[in-house]
Amino acid sequence: MRMSKMFLQTEKEDPKDADIVSYKLLIKAGYIRKLVSGVYHFLPLGLRVLRNVEKITREEMNRSGAEEILCSALQPKELWDESGRWEKYGAGLMRLKDRNEREFCLGPTHEEIFTEIVRKQIKSYKQLPMIIYQIQTKYRDEKRPRFGLIRAKEFLMKDAYSFGVNEKDLDEAYHVMYDTYKRIFDRCGLKYKAVLADTGAIGGDGSHQFMALSDVGESAILYCSKCDYAADQEKAETKFEKKEEKLKEIKIVETKDKKTIEEVATFLGVETKNCAKSVVYKTGERIILVLVRGDRHVNLAKLCNITGAGEEELLFAEDDEIKKYLSTEPGFIGPVGLKCEMIIDKELANTPNFITGANLRDQHVLNVNFKRDFEATVADIIEVVEGDRCPLCGMPLLMERGIEVGQIFKLGTKYSEKMHCDFTDLDGVEKPMYMGCYGIGVSRTIAAIIEQSYDADGIVWPKEIAPYKYMVIPANMKDMVQVTLAEELYKRLLEKNLEVILDDRDERPGVKFKDTDLLGIPHRIVVGRKAGENIVEFKQRANKESSEITVEELLNQI
RNA sequence: CGGGGUGUGGCGUAGCUUGGCUAGCGCACUUGAUUUGGGAUCAAGGGGUCGCAGGUUCAAAUCCUGUCACCCCGACCA
Numbered sequence: 001m002r003m004s005k006m007f008l009q010t011e012k013e014d015p016k017d018a019d020i021v022s023y024k025l026l027i028k029a030g031y032i033r034k035l036v037s038g039v040y041h042f043l044p045l046g047l048r049v050l051r052n053v054e055k056i057t058r059e060e061m062n063r064s065g066a067e068e069i070l071c072s073a074l075q076p077k078e079l080w081d082e083s084g085r086w087e088k089y090g091a092g093l094m095r096l097k098d099r100n101e102r103e104f105c106l107g108p109t110h111e112e113i114f115t116e117i118v119r120k121q122i123k124s125y126k127q128l129p130m131i132i133y134q135i136q137t138k139y140r141d142e143k144r145p146r147f148g149l150i151r152a153k154e155f156l157m158k159d160a161y162s163f164g165v166n167e168k169d170l171d172e173a174y175h176v177m178y179d180t181y182k183r184i185f186d187r188c189g190l191k192y193k194a195v196l197a198d199t200g201a202i203g204g205d206g207s208h209q210f211m212a213l214s215d216v217g218e219s220a221i222l223y224c225s226k227c228d229y230a231a232d233q234e235k236a237e238t239k240f241e242k243k244e245e246k247l248k249e250i251k252i253v254e255t256k257d258k259k260t261i262e263e264v265a266t267f268l269g270v271e272t273k274n275c276a277k278s279v280v281y282k283t284g285e286r287i288i289l290v291l292v293r294g295d296r297h298v299n300l301a302k303l304c305n306i307t308g309a310g311e312e313e314l315l316f317a318e319d320d321e322i323k324k325y326l327s328t329e330p331g332f333i334g335p336v337g338l339k340c341e342m343i344i345d346k347e348l349a350n351t352p353n354f355i356t357g358a359n360l361r362d363q364h365v366l367n368v369n370f371k372r373d374f375e376a377t378v379a380d381i382i383e384v385v386e387g388d389r390c391p392l393c394g395m396p397l398l399m400e401r402g403i404e405v406g407q408i409f410k411l412g413t414k415y416s417e418k419m420h421c422d423f424t425d426l427d428g429v430e431k432p433m434y435m436g437c438y439g440i441g442v443s444r445t446i447a448a449i450i451e452q453s454y455d456a457d458g459i460v461w462p463k464e465i466a467p468y469k470y471m472v473i474p475a476n477m478k479d480m481v482q483v484t485l486a487e488e489l490y491k492r493l494l495e496k497n498l499e500v501i502l503d504d505r506d507e508r509p510g511v512k513f514k515d516t517d518l519l520g521i522p523h524r525i526v527v528g529r530k531a532g533e534n535i536v537e538f539k540q541r542a543n544k545e546s547s548e549i550t551v552e553e554l555l556n557q558i
Numbered sequence: 559c560g561g562g563g564u565g566u567g568g569c570g571u572a573g574c575u576u577g578g579c580u581a582g583c584g585c586a587c588u589u590g591a592u593u594u595g596g597g598a599u600c601a602a603g604g605g606g607u608c609g610c611a612g613g614u615u616c617a618a619a620u621c622c623u624g625u626c627a628c629c630c631c632g633a634c635c636a
Contacts, residue, residue: 012585012597013570017629037628143559146630259636278636297634316634331636357636383634457596476594510596517596528595537595 001468003503003512007044010515020216022450023148025459029518031467038145038153040443045519048467050156053442054135056187056464057158064180066131066160071113073137077103079112082419090313094139094153106139111415111437114161118433119421122163128423128433129169131177133160135442147216149447150403156443162436163416165425170410170434174206177408177438181210185405188445189462191452193402195221196231198301199409206410207235210440211402212448221402222384226395234301237380238347238388238397245352248367250336256362259331261294264355264364271295276348276356276368278333280317280326283309287317287325291335291344292382293351299383306343306379332357334365335374342376349378403448404441411435459520460542470500470558471521475509475528485551486527489536492555517541525554 011028018024026032031046042050058068077095080086086093086105094106107113114132122128138157145151162173178194185192190212197209209232211221223230231237258264265272275294280287281303288307292298304314319330326333326340334356335342348354353367370376386399415421416432425431446465453460463469470493474486483504490502501521503512509526516524526537530548538554539546549557 009568009586011569016564016570019630034628143633261636264636277634279634280636300634319636322636329636333636473595478594508594508596508598510594510598513596515597526595 001501003501003515004505006501010518018148020147020150020451021454022150022216022447025450025454025518026148026447029459029520032149034148038142038151040149040152040154045467046446049446049461049465050443052465052467053188053445054156054158057135057184057440057442060180060184060187061133061158061160063183064131064176066133066180068134069117069132070134070136071107071110071117073107073139074104075107075110075113077105079116079419080105083112083115083415084418085112092141092143094141107136108138108140109157109437109439110134110136110159111161111411111435112419114437115415115419115421115435118161118163119416119419122423122433125165125423125425129162129164129173131160131162131173133158133438147218147447149443150216151218152443155441158440158442160438162438163421163433164435165423165431166434167412170412170436173436174408174410177436178208181406181408181438181440184440185210185212185445187464188449189453189465190405190445190449192405193221193223193230193400195223195402196229196235197407198232198234198305208408209402209404210406212405212445212452213400214403214448214451215401216451217401217403219402219404221400222386222388222397223400224390224393224395225398227390227393229390229392229397231384233383233399234299236384236397237391238382238384239391239394240347240350240389242350243352247369247372248353250368250373251366252358252360252363253366254362255332255364258362258364265294268355268364268366270355274351274354276334276354278335278357280322280333281307281314282317282321283307283313283315287321287340289326289333289335289338289340289342289376290381291342291348291356291376293345293348293354296345296347297383299381302379302381303343306377306381328359329357329361332359332361332363334359334368335376336365336368338374342374343381344370344376344378345381346378347382349376403444403451405445405448406438406440408438409436411437454520457514458518461520461522463522466499466520466522468499468501468521470498470523470525471503471512471516471519472500473503473509473512473516473524473526475512475526477504477506479531482527482531485531485534485536489525489527489551489554493558496555496558498558523558 008030010030014024015027033041077086096104135158142153145153164170192210192212194208194210197207199207220233222236258267261272261275265275272294277292277294279290322330349370356365356368358365388397390397413432421433422430450459472486472490474482476482493500522541524539534551535548538549
């Protein structure tokens with residue numbers, strides 16, 4: 001490609017609306033352009049990068065034995081009704097109607113579609129197991145799109161679905177995909193961790209996320225300082241020690257105007273972890289009192305799983321609703337004597353003699369004990385933080401932030417049962433298939449790569465990702481010796497089937513160097529003053545090493 | 559959804575408080591000259607519904623009302 005002909009515009013100044021590196025650089029270097037919030041165009045260089053990530057993904061998926069298809073993005077409501085997700089998915093689903101008022105959505109994910117395709121075609125155990133996948137644009141009406149390609153409304157995703165006859169098939173497919181994902185992200189040059197994950201809206205009972213480590217990541221990862229336990233914060237568990245202490249007698253104390261945990265703890269001269277935090281949630285008509293230790297936060301993902309509520313359905317109850325439905329006093333809520341659904345965190349359940357609200361204005365209760373004083377469902381509902389104990393080995397957990405670039409799920413028969421995706425087994429009995437699903441955010445991966453690989457001058461692409469691998473720069477376009485040699489070199493590199501740009505613009509060399517760095521082209525070849533002696537400069541973007549070599553040496557070397 | 563902020567040529571911005579002449583500057587773009595190893599210099603030039611709608615006024619980028627878009631923060635309390 002000739003730079004003079006390229007559809008490219010680089011910018012010197014940072015875009016006003018960007019504050020993370022990957023987005024700034026993608027815009028400045030002319031890789032992408034924003035249409036509206038959360039929706040982006042890929043310009044020639046951006047598309048080449050996207051295609052490179054796709055290529056790696058496709059090659060590794062094919063290598064694993066999976067087969068590629070391409071489904072429609074437009075999906076009819078009926079299929080989503082079958083799985084029950086038309087209601088459950090909530091506002092994130094892009095819904096639309098055709099001219100006959102028939103309802104559709106733009107696919108945010110494709111479990112329903114793949115299940116539909118497979119149930120039409122696969123009838124026998126003999127045709128299983130199998131994995132099919134696609135690379136396609138997905139649509140999600142995000143609450144708040146942000147960080148450029150990291151959270152977009154429209155984005156490119158690779159999604160794969162496995163179908164098998166039993167759990168063993170599923171486990172095998174899951175492991176194959178796990179290994180495949182590692183190969184994909186290795187080739188993308190990412191530093192990442194595979195962590196245990198919550199299954200969220202997709203459902204199922206086993207999942208890993210692949211997290212590209214980065215401070216701008218929206219997810220928190222907790223991992224053990226000693227063993228190899230690693231989990232998303234939504235999923236992470238911790239080990240706690242059961243405190244042995246004699247149960248004391250329950251006692252009401254006056255706590256005038258002391259509403260928050262901190263106020264009460266300070267007032268009573270105790271630590272917040274000796275108090276119980278009572279949080280009232282509602283989902284539809286259901287009112288749930290959730291109890292965690294005073295120094296803990298409720299983990300919404302865990303709570304959703306336990307209550308069966310969707311993340312958008314589970315809300316904090318307003319004060320007047322609390323008064324109305326629970327006949328208690330906001331600010332002084334406690335489990336003792338309260339009549340409603342209650343869930344207590346297992347850590348608090350094992351804490352003796354804690355303090356709670358008394359359900360009366362300006363009063364709290366001391367020495368409350370689970371079981372003795374009230375009953376509730378026990379569950380793990382706290383958010384684990386850095387310093388908590390590893391659930392496997394008990395050593396302290398560390399925390400890091402990550403960008404979720406991939407996730408794999410064991411779906412089991414969740415979709416196949418609802419949607420009647422059955423096969424006839426060896427014994428002649430019709431059974432639901434065991435499914436898994438496996439996603440990679442292709443466009444998001446690009447942003448993650450940049451977040452991990454840039455410097456003051458611009459992007460530093462890993463070699464497989466770079467849109468072009470070589471930049472040939474004639475330093476002075478008026479010097480015919482330089483121009484001729486550069487043209488010759490360009491031709492020779494093209495003949496070798498290398499991805500090369502010739503910067504044939506009539507610009508000063510500084511401009512060309514700056515652009516090469518900004519674009520992140522891995523290898524730069526400058527044809528300059530020594531062109532007459534057939535010597536050029538060969539410089540590497542990543543480590544800034546450069547050498548002067550003859551054209552012949554260069555051609556032999558690459 | 560709640561809170562805060564911002565909308566002025568392709569990009570980045572000044573002007574707005576205190577209304578007033580042709581809306582200024584840098585980058586980019588066009589033409590010419592000089593220049594050519596880390597974002598050149600000079601000269602000439604083109605490009606603007608000041609987000610949109612309404613209002614106040616002799617007069618609105620500027621004041622008022624509404625609206626749209628974009629960005630950031632938040633969604634944890636008993």
